Amino acid sequence: MMDKHNADQQITDRYVMDRYQKETGQIHAPADLIRRTKKAVRTEEQRLASKDVVHEAAEGAGRSRSKANRMAFPLTAAAALCIALLGISVIGIGGRTNKTALEETPEMADSAAADMMAEAAEEEGVDASAVDVTADRAGEDEATNGTGVLLGKTDAAPQDAEARKEPLKKNGNTEAASGAAADAEDTAARTDETAAVSTDTADTDEVLENDYADSAYDGYFQVVTMDGAPSVAGASEWEPVTVHGVDFQVTCGEDGTWCAYTEEGSGKVYVINTELTSEELSREDFLERAYELLTEKLCQ
């Protein structure tokens, strides 16, 4: 009997799935919407490109300054060397009685000049690397043609960026491949996709978190901290219910949506709202979820 029930269930699921796929497949994005969206996308690309141009102009000014700096140190070193040599020759002309002094002085002068040259070379090296970085960035900007759109991944700068990412990717794949060989490829693909989704969700989730800075929100439930019990328009009496040792007061608003709150010892009240109605969600499931969210919030 149970097997027949399960088989019926599977047949129904298969039927619903097939029908849903067929019906959904007949839905297409309107052509006008696509046109408007492409236009909006091009506007956004131009806006980002103009931001890049301003950024590049600022870098260009910095680059010419650093070029001047690059020349300054060798010139300074050369000047110092000339002065040192001039000093030596003056000393040499002034007195030739002390051979030891003559032997030592050029060496000292040479070493002093060498030290100065070494210092200049060091600083030149630092500046040179700074210039190279900005040159690479310029190369990358050229690759994007200043439009903010990557023209192709075959250019040198993007290739370097891709190459730098490779070791990280390989490490991820190595970790993924530590399991059975048969699952290695699937796991690696899912790991990459998960990593990609996780990376991006950080950005998108950050935007959402900023909108609800003083509350926790998971899309359909909201936990808000208040100083007193909430008032719910048209609600019936609050009913006390204990869930996993936590005392809640729960009610249903005139719109049919659930609301619950629980008081902390310090007087703080945590209110849990949901957009789901009593028809869509039972009171027990609502309170179960409320408890989960509350626990997550308190553990943060």
Next chain:
Amino acid sequence: MPTEERITAEAAIDRYADMVYRLALSQMKNTIDADDLFQEVFVRLVSHIRDMESWEHVKAWLIRVTINCAKKHYGLYWNKNVDFLEEPGRVADGCGGPELPEEHPVWAAVQKLSPKYRLVIHLYYYEEKTVAEIARLTGQKETTVKSQMHRAREMLKDLIQEQY
């Protein structure tokens, strides 16, 4: 060997417009909001396009952002307290004209579910994602997704049976 198409926002629209639109429509209460959501998602993609490493990456990103933007929309007071006169789902055929919901009973039944149930049904039945993938995309536990799937299927079965 054909070279892969360059990853640009416009190319992403050509590839995934229908996918994003179907997901947006399954989440929003009306086509106007679905259109807005659609546009918002692709405009956001522009600033992230350089980070995209493959088309699979783009697809996963689009699904995730569509879900997040839809959730954000539902959090707004306006959308919690305002009813729309328009039918929740406008079904468009290839010619651009709407079809009657009666010809799409399963789609219409799914539209009667609450947003989170519509989401898991859509991701499971249409995008053919696993429970683990749905959990990652929606930021929920797998047990929660399983529970939602079970409840959604039960409700869907009742709704479809009512129609027949």
